[in-house]
Amino acid sequence: xxxxxxxxxxxxxxxxxxxxxxxxxxxxxxxxxxxxxxxxxxxxxxxxxxxxxxxxxxxxxxxxxxxxxxxxxxxxxxxxxxxxxxxxxxxxxxxxxxxxxxxxxxxxxxxxxxxxxxxxxxxxxxxxxxxxxxxxxxxxxxxxxx
Numbered sequence: 321x322x323x324x325x326x327x328x329x330x331x332x333x334x335x336x337x338x339x340x341x342x343x344x345x346x347x348x349x350x351x352x353x354x355x356x357x358x359x360x361x362x363x364x365x366x367x368x369x370x371x372x373x374x375x376x377x378x379x380x381x382x383x384x385x386x387x388x389x390x391x392x393x394x395x396x397x398x399x400x401x402x403x404x405x406x407x408x409x410x411x412x413x414x415x416x417x418x419x420x421x422x423x424x425x426x427x428x429x430x431x432x433x434x435x436x437x438x439x440x441x442x443x444x445x446x447x448x449x450x451x452x453x454x455x456x457x458x459x460x461x462x463x464x465x466x
Contacts, residue, residue: 357407358460361414362400364389366451369421370399376416377403410457421453
């Protein structure tokens with residue numbers, strides 16, 4: 321692998337994208353095990369932001385996986401974005417998430433409490449802020465591309 325990298329950099333081999341080659345330099349021959357410190361970025365985002373976030377990250381040559389998830393206070397669906405990146409790239413990924421994912425406000429009607437017969441309860445809409453992103457950055461003990 322190192323011989324190939326040297327040949328591409330010296331110009332003896334043409335037609336290979338040097339940027340992509342540099343990304344895979346940390347992978348040793350054989351099993352494809354990376355020796356570089358890796359991080360797993362997990363971002364839980366609103367579904368309206370997920371498509372734009374995946375597009376923005378893939379435009380910057382990050383590999384991402386989008387999963388459907390559900391839960392939280394409003395029991396609405398979310399998108400979970402997984403990205404395995406090298407340690408120096410974490411700040412760029414977080415900046416992309418900040419640029420792409422935005423908080424929103426919504427009015428909801430609260431559930432009426434259990435009441436005795438004859439009691440009257442008038443629910444008023446409550447403004448709830450949701451969206452944006454919840455991000456976790458985890459250390460990766462081992463990374464392999466098979």
